[in-house]
Amino acid sequence: MKTYPIGLVPGPVSVPQKIREAWLTDFGSSDLEPDFFELYAQNQALLQKLLGTKNDVVITAGEAMSILWGGLKNALKPGEKLLAVASGLFGEGFADMARSIGAVAETVAAPFDSLPDPEKVREAALRFRPKLITAVHCETPSGTLTPLKELGEIAREVGALFLVDFVASGAGTPINVDSCHIDIGLLGSQKVLSLPPSLSISTLSPAAWQVFAEVNYSGYEAYLPWRDVPETPYMPYTHDWQSMQALHLALTSLMEEGFENVYARHARAAQLCRSMGLEMGLELFPLSEDICSPTVTAFKVPSQWAWKELDSALRAHGMVVGGNYGCLADKVFRIGHMGSQAQEELVRRGMNVLKEVLKTS
Incomplete structure (x- = not known):
């Protein structure tokens, strides 16, 4: 394991x-x-x-x-x-x-x-x-x-x-x-x-x-x-x-953090995830950024990658994200920026790894 x-x-x-x-x-x-x-x-x-x-x-x-x-x-x-x-x-x-x-x-x-x-x-x-x-x-x-x-x-x-x-x-x-x-x-x-x-x-x-x-x-x-x-x-x-x-x-x-501060932290982490993803050429699965959740971002698997290969490449670089289910399996992957993971530093590290991996295709 x-x-x-x-x-x-x-x-x-x-x-x-x-x-x-x-x-x-x-x-x-x-x-x-x-x-x-x-x-x-x-x-x-x-x-x-x-x-x-x-x-x-x-x-x-x-x-x-x-x-x-x-x-x-x-x-x-x-x-x-x-x-x-x-x-x-x-x-x-x-x-x-x-x-x-x-x-x-x-x-x-x-x-x-x-x-x-x-x-x-x-x-x-x-x-x-x-x-x-x-x-x-x-x-x-x-x-x-x-x-x-x-x-x-x-x-x-x-x-x-x-x-x-x-x-x-x-x-x-x-x-x-x-x-x-x-x-x-x-x-x-x-x-x-x-x-x-x-x-x-x-x-x-x-x-x-x-x-x-x-x-x-x-x-x-x-x-x-x-x-x-x-x-x-x-x-x-x-x-x-x-x-x-x-x-x-x-x-x-x-x-102690304050609920409004917690919500703002999640919103910042989500916005960072989406903006970095779009900058590197990823496509959001939701039709509009306005309907995206502040706790998870769903991106389409890039056309030049099979999900299993992308997942393996990310894991080789020390990063794990979420695959998907049913009709979205192998087509959409997810990045969870919720709770303890709603941290801009962590999201930035992860998105930078994703960016480097995508360059290898």
């Missing part, structure tokens, strides 16, 4: 040393110790500030796919309707996931290099009348960032819950859950928060809890057993105290 001094993958990102140290501490039992539940409550409050919400925050152990599934399983019974707003692989994936649990799904699809059209979403929502509307804020395979407020208003207009995957954007750009009418907001620890993929974070509105009670899903991803945690000191399984302590360190670090 190899590691690389210039790591610019779009998650999991590099874990800072002070975060890693949380795993060197021995704690008591998270099932029994009041200190753990106090830490849980502190993290809840910090996440509410970060995400702009008064809604409940649930923090569970496991990678974020667990809550993508959980959001659907807790909100939908077989035969109920989901409308997936999609301009990328993860957006379209919600429809596939919904069908696999017996729901009826329809997709309002936009090309992967663009953004969804809210008017088309409204038309589909009024006709289809879904129980749940899903969207992805940052489509990491495409490197795009979708505006959320109008989509949330459409969900309110048709009486649907609004679920948003902001796994790859939360903490790297403003997320205002309440003003965007997000009922189920989903965040992972391995992106901007710069932890390993060990925790999943959900923001849940009163309307979401009401639907969860009606559906009464009882599997591993069930939300209902978490509703009164930590006020009621009982959890459905043993939690990860080390990861919760690491999360606390990450959140307090963001607070």
Whole structure:
């Protein structure tokens, strides 16, 4: 197994040393110790500030796919309707996931290099009348960032819950859950928060809890057993105290830096990445720089290169970036400038390596 001094993958990102140290501490039992539940409550409050919400925050152990599934399983019974707003692989994936649990799904699809059209979403929502509307804020395979407020208003207009995957954007750009009418907001620890993929974070509105009670899903991803945690000191399984302590360190670090400064740091790193890439002749995958995410940049693989050869050449120079999936595999590559990697010095080093490698073609 190899590691690389210039790591610019779009998650999991590099874990800072002070975060890693949380795993060197021995704690008591998270099932029994009041200190753990106090830490849980502190993290809840910090996440509410970060995400702009008064809604409940649930923090569970496991990678974020667990809550993508959980959001659907807790909100939908077989035969109920989901409308997936999609301009990328993860957006379209919600429809596939919904069908696999017996729901009826329809997709309002936009090309992967663009953004969804809210008017088309409204038309589909009024006709289809879904129980749940899903969207992805940052489509990491495409490197795009979708505006959320109008989509949330459409969900309110048709009486649907609004679920948003902001796994790859939360903490790297403003997320205002309440003003965007997000009922189920989903965040992972391995992106901007710069932890390993060990925790999943959900923001849940009163309307979401009401639907969860009606559906009464009882599997591993069930939300209902978490509703009164930590006020009621009982959890459905043993939690990860080390990861919760690491999360606390990450959140307090963001607070100390100041959220606006964090967002500005991400914007500068993204702008540097894109400007250097364009200067060396690369082509952005998104149609416009205006729709690019501040946490990840997607470039087209240059025509004179095969992705495997380009990837190998970069690794030989100590740099690792992200490939892609599905229809974008071998055609689009991604540079992750999120969390600990949203550093202009690191991005500049990486882009200079890329520039030198491209000269060898």
